[in-house]
Amino acid sequence: MFLLRVNMIDRTYKVEELPETYKYLAGRAMTSTLVADEVPPLCHPLGPHNKIIFSPGIVTGTAAPTSARVSVGAKSPLTGGIKESNAGTSWGSDLAHLQIRALVIEEQPKDKGKYWGLYLSWDNSTQKPKLDFFPADEYTQKPLAEVFSQLYQRFGNRISISGCGISGEKAYSNAGVVFNDEDKRSTRYAGRGGLGSVLASKGVKLILTDRTGAPDVAIVDKALFNEGQKKLSQALQTHAITKPKGALNSYGTAVLINILNEAGGLPTHNFSRGQFEGAPKIAGEAIFEGIKQRKGKEIFNHACSPGCIIQCSNTWYKEDGSEHVSCIEYESDWALGADCGIDNLDDIGELVRLCNEYGLDTIETGNTIAIAMEAGVIPFGDGKGAITLVHEIGKGTPTGRILGSGTETTGRVYGVTRVPTVKGQAMPAYEPRAVKGIGITYATTPMGADHTAGYTICPEILGVSGKVDPLSNEGKTALSRNFQVSTGFIDSSGHCLFIAFAILDIASGFQGVIDECNAVFGTNWTADDIMTYGANVLKKEHAFNEAAGIGKAADRLPDFMKYEPLPPHNQIFDIPDDALDSVIGGL
């Protein structure tokens, strides 16, 4: 496997053998290690000294189920700290097949505003990946669906596509990195933390992969791999949440809307209440029914990336049955819907579509709109007004620039004091005053408020790996720490986090994941080893943040959640500071 370094100051690249010390690093472990080792913690995120790194997971590109994830890492313009965000896409598999364990993009062109595309392919003569640069200015200032369509026309269907949207070109702190889905849509995102702007700051608009002629991902022990793959597949196909026609496959991730609303943990009106009266109208069940009505039949969900057997990605349709957008995820549905008081799925669908077109993170975007609503720019519940605001982001009007800068900046510019962010990143769809464990994760993950970093929702809400009271503080620091540590590994393995539902409840599935990784590397890792692996990822990330000036005082929830009781449970977030500190202290 190789490490491919691109220097954008003069558009050169080098293909390096993977250093021995990086041999077992992949996905998040790779991106976070490279950021920690090579990026000056106090550099400007959009300046020449930041680097943006792409790395497929350990088993990405193999036949392991639900494992086409690719991690993107850099110093984040949103948080100022280390960032890893990942997506499931054939692009990730391609990178693995091209034998690239890490793509590192460094420096930036002297002539700002000029963009390039990178075309990664396999050089049969050298048996190494190679890179061609092409001018990409013609793909700028356009909606991403149009860009993707032009690229497939020009380069053919063999390519996969990554890049940034208009939001990245405008240097917004809320600009994601886009990837193609299985139907060539520009809809899969490493969305969080503004990484699209880091890519654009390098003068890179697009990264195309073409795996024609490339070898398979090497597996040291194929028999063990097959065994592991089988165990994991069986677990996924058995568990109620992940099985075919199960919760995710039927209703998508938005199946959580009613569940969280019932629990009083669905934030609405900019985190001022934990229950949204419009929840049933935007829930996964309503999406399923809406699609059925508009298409005249029950339609189950599809895979976002190759080899996924959970298949939780949906498509929303217009009244006339034509496609509107893919996909209305729980987080998008909540951020652009419930949190803004919007209960119309067509408005939410349009908002998601616009985020995909402009290259915006839906979670951050929904939160910025909710702040604008609290500031009185438009009223809560105004779906059409919200659509106009997202268009302003795309156009780069002054209002659009404010919103494109993310939730914390929007709060500052409008003088709003109730701003639901940690380390500058907006909170996802779980109210920490009603679900205490996830609040600990928001506070203490190096990523800024991020549910995926330690998804305690499993036991707190879903009864996966046991059931604990979401309102209780009891045992929650250890719970969050354990989830954060195991996630440090899962995000490195190449698997989608959603395998967690199955492998937490079905021990053989968990062993299957370990088997797969051992098979690829020829290692003998135990469950303890992978927890050590995950903890090491977190330690590197925290050390980088510390050096970047993001220390313990940043491991806190915003002030207002400590004194403003949240209906209906009327709870505040009351995990003591020393308990929060013990999460990382206990690594």
Next chain:
Amino acid sequence: MFLLRVNMIDRTYKVEELPETYKYLAGRAMTSTLVADEVPPLCHPLGPHNKIIFSPGIVTGTAAPTSARVSVGAKSPLTGGIKESNAGTSWGSDLAHLQIRALVIEEQPKDKGKYWGLYLSWDNSTQKPKLDFFPADEYTQKPLAEVFSQLYQRFGNRISISGCGISGEKAYSNAGVVFNDEDKRSTRYAGRGGLGSVLASKGVKLILTDRTGAPDVAIVDKALFNEGQKKLSQALQTHAITKPKGALNSYGTAVLINILNEAGGLPTHNFSRGQFEGAPKIAGEAIFEGIKQRKGKEIFNHACSPGCIIQCSNTWYKEDGSEHVSCIEYESDWALGADCGIDNLDDIGELVRLCNEYGLDTIETGNTIAIAMEAGVIPFGDGKGAITLVHEIGKGTPTGRILGSGTETTGRVYGVTRVPTVKGQAMPAYEPRAVKGIGITYATTPMGADHTAGYTICPEILGVSGKVDPLSNEGKTALSRNFQVSTGFIDSSGHCLFIAFAILDIASGFQGVIDECNAVFGTNWTADDIMTYGANVLKKEHAFNEAAGIGKAADRLPDFMKYEPLPPHNQIFDIPDDALDSVIGGL
């Protein structure tokens, strides 16, 4: 002396005896101690748990020369850290006469958007200060000159006035606290750090003082006081910089324009060069000549506050000889002129006037406009465009809201990476790559980039207290530390920082300051004691910042100054991090 606490949740107040432990605290020492002792470091600066504190200096209100300073302190919405900013004004003397060593404003009304005035006066029956509240909504959304005029009409000439402008009402991070000058103008500012918004967040628009019937400031040893006062007066009246018809009295603080330009340390075009071709057109000498031409005679400067014998405040006139604005300070002249490439004194005068009208800090405002220029919103040098932008701030348009949020936020919103801030506060008029000592002060003062916090310009540029090479790193950490420590005391003494020019060169003047303070308190402080006093102020401030998440990593200059050489000397800022850390470590 008393501590007067106002609770704005129910508009009540208490007059407390000054606690024994606070007995020798005044000015900055008092505001910083109260912030450190009482404000939760992680509270939202505009939320209910911040406090805003006013404190006159040790000798404020006495006959000590140039000593009518009042400190304002809070957690800053601009920096997120502790903030002290001070101004010279009769309001400060009044507070001292009213026997109020600290005015502490706490909490905030439940009904946002409603404003109150506080009327502080002397209650002869109780021999204590008293406070009356009056509705102040009628004074909102108006330029401050109009507000001041209405207040003097209503309450008579006996009052002094403090408050915030439209910028505070709009919760801008760049909103100063205004005070009256000696001619009842709304022109003296505790400008830095957004304290005007903290005041407004308390529902307080105005604080009027009426010292009718109030006693004098108590002096324990009057003979010693007279002696000290005489020594200091003689020093001020002798030194070339501070004497009558000397540099400051003739040309105002803008006498520095040509001096810094000559040294290659006058930042222009958003800190991209150290010399501005238009400097002679906006220098103090040009102001003096311009006034002479328009008024038909030489006019020397006036005192900004009672008892000042330096008298460096100027008035700028229109072509027809009518008053345009008071005062064009060096910092304002540079920020709104040189840094924006603007070389027209009438445009600069108008920009200063607008800042005074809207309640904005001129340093921060100039920097935000320069960032907008770098982003291409208007071209460098466009004085009329800059005037339009400041009007947008006043109106609260989206562009205005961006600029009102300060330099760092403006940089983020426009995706500008060359942002000259430390701890979120914009740099003043000395380029740290050309004057290394002041760069150390910018980096390491708890206040964010602030020249007044440790004015090493004295020896580096002016040859006051010796002469050192501004481009050399040699001995500069100790130099900055010493200046920061002594400033911690001067900012507490009630004297204007400008006494430093004289007392650094004339030992008897320095002793005079110590005598005055000992006379007021009945103490026997030595020069060592006042350095300990200053160091203690700094230690408290740094401890607060540390708890607020602003640690060593924030004691750094922005990235671009470390790799972008500054013409004409083509130097970078190359003070090593451990040297920066030694400034505070050595306290």
